[in-house]
Amino acid sequence: MDDDDLHPLLKAYEGLPAAVAGAGRDPVNTPMIRHWCEAMGDGNPAYTGPAAIAPPTMLQAWIMGGLSGHEGRAQAYDELLGLLDDAGCTSVVATDCEQEYARPLRPGDEVAFDTVIESVSRRKTTKLGTGYFVTTRTDVRVGESLVGTHRFRILKYAPASTRDRASTRDRAPTRDRDRSRKSEEPPALRPRPVVNRDNAGFWEGVREHRLLLQRCAACAVLRFPWLPGCQSCGSPEWDTVEACGEGTVFSYVVLHHPPFPAFDPPYAISLVELAEGVRMVSNVVGTPYDKVRIGMPVRLEFREYDDELTLPVFHQVSQEVTG
Template sequence: MTGERTAGSPAPDELYERLKAFEGRTTVQGGEGRDPVNEPMIRHWCEAMGDTNPAYPGIAPPTMLQAWTMGGLAGHPAGSARTGAHDELFGLLDDAGCTSIVATDCEQEYPRPLRPGDRVRFDGVIESVSPRKTTALGSGYFITTRMDIHVGDVLVGTHRFRVLKYAPARRSPQPKPSPQPQPRPQPKPQPASTARAARPRPVVNRDNEGFWEGVAEHRLLLQRCAGCATLRFPWLPGCGRCGSPEWETAEASGRGTVFSHVVMHHPPFPAFEPPYAVGLVELAEGVRMVGGITGVPYDKVRIGMPVELEFLRVEDTKGAMELPVFRATAEEAV
């Protein structure tokens, strides 16, 4: 689906020129955080994330940056500093058939930490619109917005958020089998190799490429801070405990327990067969990571269940890749 049009929509080149005109347009100007940076919200965040860094709540965790700009369930008050540029851009894409959206990645920069009592203000801009791209999901445009966050006149953070606004790819309808009485199917462990629709590929960047190189070698690599020896995952450019940018790798044993989990039913995606379980696994080394849970039916996964790492080789329309997943131990699978 590279050049399809809906009735009345502009030609792809013409559409792109219209989209490019949005680059540099302001989406928020002079926005203000609903609440000052405060210790209770920092504490709730740290408890949810399991972050015991002693620096908090004296400062806010850097990854909370966007939280201070959000309007909460009630949204931002009427008359806030948001413009209509974002809605106008997305309306143009909707009219052109790009009615679906998926977040792809975000980048944050932290020039200085936020402290309790800080009052943040923020300005947003549409930073870039890509040419039309064709992906496994469909054909559309990558939209990058940037938010600059200040305390007074001091820049304290920058948040870039990128989405793909696309027209879903058409898929051939599957013939429906004749209705016959069938026993209730029992979920089976995921096979070691499966050929199916393309799975989403992990985003590999300069901060985490070493992790994925380890996965390709069937090694689960963590980072160990060279300053305070704290283990961390996911991979980050610096230590959240002492701030040191120096680190080395440490290979995890692969043993862990399910700290939390969800069962995915919706939305359906061709590369997966719902329902299936996704867990937050606490490794024996003390860090946590997200991964698929295999080896037992999805409804038998439980908090505290012991699991062991295995590497799943997936072959699909994009080729082969290795993924770390967690299998219930033999005692649990009985």
């Protein structure tokens, strides 16, 4: 089915509910705020004490359904994804999210939410493949009061390698098909980072093989990831310092599923604490996933994955035995 036939069917789902009368599994609470701030390295005093508020960026955390999910998921969203599956768009990747905050959340607040399918794009061709961007909008409330809005966007797509093989197979004579099967397929591309005005300087540094951290010009606190303002004092003024590249594995998870063409699970995703005190998510390369350990000393390196993508990764520092 071509886009002119499919897109009107997809557009008909805009405005329909994706979740109705959802409720947060737990009230806003101090332990979750503390865990979040520790993981993010956010020491803002507004998030502690008797008058504490929750970090605004935790908005989605209070409405996540966990492994068992939420009750009240609407049929329309599943039907929309089913149409895209039937059209060959069987892969999915989260692309970005946007949040708007109406008022702070405080410990004890019980949140409720409704989610609608806000928009479905026309067919788009990306480096991952060809598919459709689907955006949902979630309005989060406490009682009748709107506290925030969360927009979440995914790309449902047919992987480029799969699409290209199918197209070639349809056109090629039998002898060419046999030859094609024997030829080596090009490796799938890794997803591109989302570069915006707040983090462009970081990615410019990566291209130059420099890991740049932001430093508040008012209180000198370092921060990562890059943000438009200081988490400690709120100042919008900042400069940068270059990280020395030494660090340790603060935490890690091993990803087994879902598979993705550009990766080969299982593999470890690590939270590395740099010598400067900030933490960043990256990969530990050259070490089997089941050998990564908390406290492992690592050193920065820059790895070029293709002509356009360079990423900061880490490798284990050898432990030399003396004596």
